[in-house]
Amino acid sequence: MRFPGKRHTTFKLVDHGQRAGMQADAAKSASMLRHTLHVPPEQLGALKFAWQVPELIEGSDMGQRHADDSPVRLVLAFEGDRRKFSAGDAMLSELSHALTGEELPYATLMYVWCNHRSVGSVIANPRTERIQKIVVESGGEKLKRWLEYERDVRADFQKAFGEAPGALVAIGLMTDSDNTQSTTRAWYGDIRLVRP
Secondary structure, three states, rough: OOOOOOOEEEEEEEEEEEEEEEEEEEEEOEEEEEEEEEEHHHOOHHHHHHHEOOOOOOOOOOOHHHHEEEEEEEEEOOOOHHHHOOHHHHHHHHHHHHHHOOOOOOOOOOEEEEOOOOOEEEEEEOOOOOOEEEEEEEEEOOOOOOEEEEHHHHHHHHHHHOOOOOOEEEEEEEEEEOOOEEEEEEEEEEEEEOOO
16 A cells, blocks of 8 residues: 555565565655455454564654654554544545545554553554554564564554444554655564454
């Protein structure tokens, strides 16, 4: 999925560190590798995933519009009652549709690696409250190794948005460095949804 006016991040399957993974290379770029699906809310359980980050993006701050980059993001898009959109979010959704042919999802939850915010913190997107980021790794202590995670999707959505989730309609990988005008590389391992 490409974003208007942005160079695209490249993704390719590789063997890295004795396991298969998706390598993402961003050079002043932002795009997403996305898979659409439909998981009803009552079937949402755990999400298991793995990634490896060799280095942080210097100057990145996901709470600031001008520096909102991350070496890894696991992106989950959800359905919901779009009548709850603020006027600004409704306009942003219309703009998204005009530029990309797709409306803004009702809610987007991202799992991210942050330079300095504490693990477990929620970062609001500087452009819209319909995108929230949960920090699952922070700082440079665990760089250069595969890390594995298991997250409770329903609980994380509730924490980030203050309501129960709707159906999960897409999962994406996003490595971006367009705001900091830098380069970065990361690897993503298997992603598995486990029903309750």
